Amino acid sequence: MPKIGVFVCWCGSNIAGTVDVEAVSEAMKTVPGVVFSTNYQYMCSAAGQKMIADAIHEYHLDGIVVASCSPRMHENTFRKTAQAAGLNPYMVEIANIREQCSWIHKDKEEGTRKAIVLAKAAVAKLLHNQPLQAGTSAVTKRCLVIGGGIAGIQTALDVANAGYEVDIVEQRPTIGGRMAQLDKTFPTLDCSACILTPKMVEAAQNEKIRIISYAKVEKVEGFVGNFRATIRKKARFIDENKCTGCSLCMQKCPSKKGRDEFNMEMNNRPAIYIPFAQAIPNVAVIDPEQCIKLKSGKCGLCEKVCSAGAINYQQKDELLEREYGAIVVATGFRPMDPSPLNELGYAENKDVITSLELERLMNAAGPTKGTLLRPSDLKHPREIVFIQCVGSRCDENTNRGKPYCSKICCMYTAKHAMLIRDKYPDTNVHVFYIDVRTPGKNFDEFYRRAVEQYGVDYIKGMVGKVAREGDKLMVRGSDLINNRQVEIAADLVVLATAIEPDPSARSIGTMLTASMDTNDFFTEAHAKLRPVESPTAGIFLSGVAQGPKDVPETVAQASAAASKVIGLLAKDHLVTNPCVALSDELLCNGCSQCEKVCPYGAITYENREVRGPGVREVRRVARVNPAVCQGCGACTVTCPSGAMDLKGFTNQQIMAEVDAICL
Amino acid sequence: MDQNTRFLTETVLRISGVDPRKCMKCGKCSGTCPNYDAMEYHPHQFVSMVENGLIEQLMNSNAVYLCLGCMACVERCPRHVAPGKLVGALAQLKLRKQDGNHKGGNDIAAMADEKVPQQLLMAAMRKYRK
Numbered sequence: 001m002p003k004i005g006v007f008v009c010w011c012g013s014n015i016a017g018t019v020d021v022e023a024v025s026e027a028m029k030t031v032p033g034v035v036f037s038t039n040y041q042y043m044c045s046a047a048g049q050k051m052i053a054d055a056i057h058e059y060h061l062d063g064i065v066v067a068s069c070s071p072r073m074h075e076n077t078f079r080k081t082a083q084a085a086g087l088n089p090y091m092v093e094i095a096n097i098r099e100q101c102s103w104i105h106k107d108k109e110e111g112t113r114k115a116i117v118l119a120k121a122a123v124a125k126l127l128h129n130q131p132l133q134a135g136t137s138a139v140t141k142r143c144l145v146i147g148g149g150i151a152g153i154q155t156a157l158d159v160a161n162a163g164y165e166v167d168i169v170e171q172r173p174t175i176g177g178r179m180a181q182l183d184k185t186f187p188t189l190d191c192s193a194c195i196l197t198p199k200m201v202e203a204a205q206n207e208k209i210r211i212i213s214y215a216k217v218e219k220v221e222g223f224v225g226n227f228r229a230t231i232r233k234k235a236r237f238i239d240e241n242k243c244t245g246c247s248l249c250m251q252k253c254p255s256k257k258g259r260d261e262f263n264m265e266m267n268n269r270p271a272i273y274i275p276f277a278q279a280i281p282n283v284a285v286i287d288p289e290q291c292i293k294l295k296s297g298k299c300g301l302c303e304k305v306c307s308a309g310a311i312n313y314q315q316k317d318e319l320l321e322r323e324y325g326a327i328v329v330a331t332g333f334r335p336m337d338p339s340p341l342n343e344l345g346y347a348e349n350k351d352v353i354t355s356l357e358l359e360r361l362m363n364a365a366g367p368t369k370g371t372l373l374r375p376s377d378l379k380h381p382r383e384i385v386f387i388q389c390v391g392s393r394c395d396e397n398t399n400r401g402k403p404y405c406s407k408i409c410c411m412y413t414a415k416h417a418m419l420i421r422d423k424y425p426d427t428n429v430h431v432f433y434i435d436v437r438t439p440g441k442n443f444d445e446f447y448r449r450a451v452e453q454y455g456v457d458y459i460k461g462m463v464g465k466v467a468r469e470g471d472k473l474m475v476r477g478s479d480l481i482n483n484r485q486v487e488i489a490a491d492l493v494v495l496a497t498a499i500e501p502d503p504s505a506r507s508i509g510t511m512l513t514a515s516m517d518t519n520d521f522f523t524e525a526h527a528k529l530r531p532v533e534s535p536t537a538g539i540f541l542s543g544v545a546q547g548p549k550d551v552p553e554t555v556a557q558a559s560a561a562a563s564k565v566i567g568l569l570a571k572d573h574l575v576t577n578p579c580v581a582l583s584d585e586l587l588c589n590g591c592s593q594c595e596k597v598c599p600y601g602a603i604t605y606e607n608r609e610v611r612g613p614g615v616r617e618v619r620r621v622a623r624v625n626p627a628v629c630q631g632c633g634a635c636t637v638t639c640p641s642g643a644m645d646l647k648g649f650t651n652q653q654i655m656a657e658v659d660a661i662c663l
Numbered sequence: 664m665d666q667n668t669r670f671l672t673e674t675v676l677r678i679s680g681v682d683p684r685k686c687m688k689c690g691k692c693s694g695t696c697p698n699y700d701a702m703e704y705h706p707h708q709f710v711s712m713v714e715n716g717l718i719e720q721l722m723n724s725n726a727v728y729l730c731l732g733c734m735a736c737v738e739r740c741p742r743h744v745a746p747g748k749l750v751g752a753l754a755q756l757k758l759r760k761q762d763g764n765h766k767g768g769n770d771i772a773a774m775a776d777e778k779v780p781q782q783l784l785m786a787a788m789r790k791y792r793k
Contacts (some may be wrong), residue, residue: 015725198762232765263753291726341741343695343735389741393689393741393742394742395685395741395742396742397743398740398741398742398743400739400741401741432694433690434687434689434690443698460690461693461694462689462690462694463694464689464691464692464693464694464695464696464735464739465694465695476694476695477690477694478691478692478699478705478707479695480688480690480692480707483705485693485694485696485705486700488718504677610745
């Protein structure tokens with residue numbers, strides 16, 4: 001019988017407060033196979049680990065059980081300790097007596113009893129453990145960045161500058177993302193385009209970076225270090241290599257009724273267009289829904305005027321297959337549609353606009369060339385009302401919006417109010433707010449400047465109704481500080497709408513098996529200590545895809561994600577997890593169930609000669625690729641004949657644990 | 664909070680099904696209220712006053728009767744708090760409490776003034792007419 005040592009951790013008072021650790025280590029001494037049992041204040045400390053190593057040497061232990069926190073926390077620590085002391089690291093079992101015992105119980109007697117049972121189960125499993133050897137797999141030294149906004153661009157630049165190839169896949173015809181649509185950035189009020197476009201150009205000129213615009217990732221296979229992605233490059237009906245971006249075609253195109261997405265659909269654009277002047281790639285694209293030639297076969301004017309001969313009406317979607325070692329999700333956000341909040345009248349009134357629409361109205365390249373004119377009659381608004389928290393901070397039972405704070409709205413509203421008061425001092429600006437949240441360097445000073453220096457009227461309270469009366473918008477809201485209801489006859493109402501993840505995020509998350517929260521933001525591997533990694537190995541998070549952020553935070557996170565990518569790509573080989581599935585070919589009946597449930601495509605079927613007692617024939621049997629298998633165990637529970645087993649978590653081991661608990 | 668206040672608060676919360684702790688004090692209800700100026704206490708005050716046990720103060724105020732019951736505050740509350748339901752619960756509590764069932768149908772006319780909503784008169788009739 002193997003010799004087993006048991007080490008019970010107090011975790012300070014985290015475990016010892018609810019579990020009698022002394023009683024647990026005493027009780028374990030009587031369990032068959034256990035030759036040594038002790039307890040200590042912090043097993044993960046250097047002294048605790050030394051205690052384990054010493055016991056392994058002294059008692060010639062074959063395996064150890066550490067009764068402590070969740071294996072997600074310190075399994076690796078103790079495996080390394082055991083390995084350094086000469087044990088196979090897979091001869092270590094963790095009994096989770098913290099998260100699954102002490103933290104959830106109050107009664108010390110019951111807690112102690114449960115801790116003993118859990119430790120016994122771990123010993124029972126360990127008696128069936130086999131030493132396992134980890135293999136290695138190669139790393140493809142290229143990174144895929146999904147999304148070409150400021151987050152994607154920054155990550156790509158940092159990875160490329162470290163010497164690795166990067167592909168940016170952007171769904172729109174140009175990179176730049178939301179930041180390209182902004183007029184100014186808080187709190188320094190520098191022009192957004194002026195600081196973004198040099199980065200876009202830098203990305204385009206970097207020989208390690210390949211920008212694949214107007215494209216989407218359709219399929220991702222493989223695993224960390226060895227992903228294979230299928231990318232659909234949509235037909236733009238333009239030869240990217242020939243188009244010079246002269247924009248003559250845009251002027252001549254007779255079909256000018258397209259909605260300009262870049263200007264938040266506040267003006268029209270031709271069927272053939274370049275989204276904005278500094279677009280990268282600076283190449284036109286034809287909207288097939290709108291192009292007369294593509295719809296009816298007549299016209300063809302752009303082809304006639306294009307001196308570069310770049311127009312190609314026959315162009316088809318193109319599928320690219322590329323291999324990557326790491327994938328960065330930088331899918332960004334969009335503003336929530338406020339139409340369902342019908343008391344604000346966004347759908348009925350042209351002069352009720354979102355903050356992003358205001359950005360375009362104030363931008364020199366926007367629909368009004370930077371003069372603030374309201375959309376309905378193009379008059380200067382003299383009375384402007386801002387409403388904050390539209391669709392943010394809502395209870396989930398209301399269907400009124402998102403439960404989270406969108407984080408950036410307080411600051412950009414202060415920015416808008418300040419810029420308007422600065423440029424048009426005869427305009428009154430009112431801001432309805434619940435709380436003004438300005439945690440950030442120089443942020444509160446910025447907001448105070450809007451109030452004290454620019455005289456923006458901040459009203460604590462929310463708006464209950466926006467209704468049109470003549471050419472005015474009557475805004476009724478509460479003024480909680482003065483304990484009154486106010487009514488303002490406004491010319492323009494601006495809604496600080498919540499931000500939500502880009503709609504493409506959900507399908508990308510599914511494709512990458514990267515976990516997301518209920519709001520479709522990507523979940524990080526650890527909320528504090530691994531904020532830029534997905535729990536899925538090889539997937540990294542950059543920008544608002546992970547949660548609401550402003551530009552400086554996005555850039556910081558993008559660079560952090562890049563450093564993690566570089567750390568991965570710098571390795572020549574990765575150590576693989578040896579806890580993978582294994583099929584017993586004698587038991588396999590060739591039903592293909594495992595192949596269907598495997599999320600990683602690790603199982604294939606082949607005809608092979610099977611040899612066993614009294615058996616020698618060719619059968620169709622399952623085969624697991626251990627380099628692709630992630631050890632999720634879906635196949636083991638699906639297999640009807642019990643042929644599939646998971647190393648480190650065999651059916652025998654699991655049953656032994658169950659018996660130890662129940663018998 | 665004394666025993667009576669606690670009893671009243673719990674009763675109001677039970678009748679209305681409202682959880683005032685969910686309120687984030689945004690004032691949307693009071694911004695929405697069409698009868699705001701007539702009411703001594705405003706919808707958002709109902710929520711925080713009930714939470715703080717100031718039930719008697721609310722019950723002795725005309726605000727309870729001046730609520731039109733339009734439920735706009737309930738509809739638009741982003742936190743699912745429903746101040747209008749609190750007002751309804753307070754009105755009900757007041758009806759139940761005031762002299763129990765010992766009023767006759769004829770007493771109702773004297774209690775009413777032109778500001779009392781029709782709905783409340785009907786409710787009073789149903790209760791006291793027996």
